[in-house]
Amino acid sequence: MSGHTWPMITGRYRMRCEPATGTRYHDIPLDPGAFSTGLAALARSVAGRVDNEGALRDHCRSRVLESALALRLLERVPAATEPVNLHALRAFLTDHTTSPDGLDRVLADLALGTHAALPDEAIEAVLDHAPEFTRGRKRALLHGLVRLLAATTDDSRAELESSPGAFDLRGLHPWAKTQVTAVKVVLAATSGRIDLVTETDVNRLKRTQRHRGIWEGNVLIHLWVLHALAYLPGTEPEIADGITRLAPHQRPDGGIPFITDTDTWTTVTGGIALATVGGLESTCAALREHVLRQQKPDGGWSVTDTAEVTDVDDISVALQFLHLTGDPAVRGAVESGWRALADVAGEEGGYPTYVKGAPSEASMTVAALDALTLQPLRHREALRRGLNFVVEQQRPDGSFPPDWSSSRWHTIFRAVLMATRPGLPPVPGTDQMVRKAVDLALSTQHPDGGWGQQDGDRSDPVSTAYGLITVCGTQPDPQPAAAAASYLLAHQRPDGTLPTKPDVIGPRPFVFYVPLVADIFCLLSLAHLHQRTNHHHTVPAQAGHPQTRTDRMDRRGP
Known part of the structure; x- marks a missing residue:
């Protein structure tokens, strides 16, 4: 991991969590130098957490x-x-x-x-x-x-x-x-x-x-x-x-x-985030090999390397990350992942978190559908039925029922991404669902540029990251996304990381904290905005190497 220099970020993004359609911003009210520096610092910080086993590891606090x-x-x-x-x-x-x-x-x-x-x-x-x-x-x-x-x-x-x-x-x-x-x-x-x-x-x-x-x-x-x-x-x-x-x-x-770690989840989500910055082929290859080793006998993935119970969220994001690597050798693993998703699908078109027969949930259905859009023609019927389920789950204000995050913006941003993919079958209410979600975000953004977990809560970085992705490219005004990015950059530490309010839940509704998860989603959100700009600037390469962990972390703590 430590043998490469930090590459230039050129705008050749391959982020799976990025919709292929949408508005491009030309005159964004944001200092491009400060933005690029902050994005690069956060990317270096996340990449520096990759260990010699190809995993992105962090302890649950x-x-x-x-x-x-x-x-x-x-x-x-x-x-x-x-x-x-x-x-x-x-x-x-x-x-x-x-x-x-x-x-x-x-x-x-x-x-x-x-x-x-x-x-x-x-x-x-x-x-x-x-x-x-x-x-x-x-x-x-x-x-x-x-x-x-x-x-x-x-x-x-x-x-x-x-x-x-x-x-x-x-x-x-x-x-x-x-x-x-x-x-x-x-x-x-x-x-x-x-x-x-x-x-x-x-x-x-x-x-x-x-x-x-x-x-x-x-x-x-x-x-x-x-x-x-x-x-x-x-x-x-x-x-x-x-x-x-x-x-x-x-x-x-x-x-x-609460749990020892979420190392598989951080590896697959972090892999997608790092793939967006380009030039980290060796790092992403190591992550890919680790993800392949963590695939379970049923074809799915679990939240941590030491668990055997697989879940729809990890399966869905692992499939997206493996797709991003572009390696034909992952085809067998991807096919097994498709089968794992199909095995738990509900009769109404939705997806539960863990096992077939459990109640389907909007958040898990959105995650599964986003993976299925990798091959929209092949999965057309599953996408149609799943979209119907998600549309029906949306609340009048544009939000969705509680998920595995204490922030309402978590399911919202993922639903917006999924519903703006190309090749989706036409389902009545899909465009209205996106509009309601984006309108909710635009109408509740705080004066400081951020969003809080729920209505009335103060802004926090991870909710702001979710909100930034929601508004980025889905409407023509660049100001909301720029304000959100400014909020994130203002809260960034010298090492690139961001302090944030914990939002991940387990068991629901008890919140737990793995700091790396928040940094990964903040990186994704800034990459979304970078994708929507003119790309008239690049992020300069940094001297030296990213801080890479070469030994397995002591399980007592960070």
Whole structure:
């Protein structure tokens, strides 16, 4: 990775996340030198994160939810606490008792014993930001969370009996099945109904502990499983071993993350971003080889290299990145990816996140359709049906139902990109969908040039990146895009990166943070604007080499 100099950015962009049609801007009110310098600095920063395995890696940062569960678990089984720094864990939670996030404050207080309950309004606020079809499961999870963190044995029987659908495993992927089972065990044990726990439940939980590391890289589910097992006899060895495997993921700030990383996702999205700047053939070739190695037996890709559960989003973006590389050798992998997408498509034309039979979602359908536009004639019928689904999902204000981002602009910008591709079949309402989305962006852009995650929120860089792509090239006035770019450049650090409000969600609606993800989308947005300009200037080459990681990152933290 470190053997090449930084190339000139010439405007020969091949960004798959760029529509082939749209307005070109001639007199954009933006300093071209400052813009090119900022774009190059961000591109160098992202390229510098490619390691010697061809992956773009970054750790998931600590989160209060997992840290609170970890502290309570270690207090329940004190004999197994040695590998974890309890003092640092408590200090992390103490720091968050004054967090501006109300839910974080309550969870930290619950774990530290200074609060006895999760207020009803906090529960409802969480549920209001979750997709409708997940509400029953989320409500049960929150009640189980209170049982664990408040260390109570209050009667949870009403929750078990009134929400039977919350424990229905049909249509769920393995992560959800395991989490639902663990929540069921916790609620059953704390309500005196341990008889509701079946041998199948116990075996499902124990199977996750037969791995060398954290099962599927999901620390939250790992903690839920250990808590559930602690209510069952004869599980002490699994719990002690599970805590030992948790310890390496304690972050330098003392906290515990949601997942270990999102390295496959950052590699495929970052690959698309880096392919836009051109001249990085060796870097993109290394990324391509890594992506090919991460393809799973079902033809799909997962969010992280250590997981096996594939999802529509990663499949869709991996297909786009492999297409960008232009290598005929990827044809077999791409064909397998097409089949993986087809295997999960819903009867109504939409796509769920994980498995066939689960509810289709606008965000995942947009992602899948954008990949299918690589070969619009071949996938014409799937595109037609999918477009109908997306059009019907749009809300009156131009937004879409909640997705895997806390920013409403995430699905919006991807829907606009997909719907402006060439070769799409004519579907009534498609043009109106694009107009409504773009009009929403234009009417809500803040005076500072940015956008916030939701109506009334302050501007943040990643939401602004999403908004910039939404307005760029879809309407004739260059001012909104220029103002957004100015906002991003004003917030750029000397190393090219941007500090931003976390927006990625898992499980919905809990937000987690992988900083590299935000930098990648900011790079994509600036590249979109560069694509729409006259290209009358180039970005000068920089002396030296990009900072390239040549060793695998320590899994304890960045």
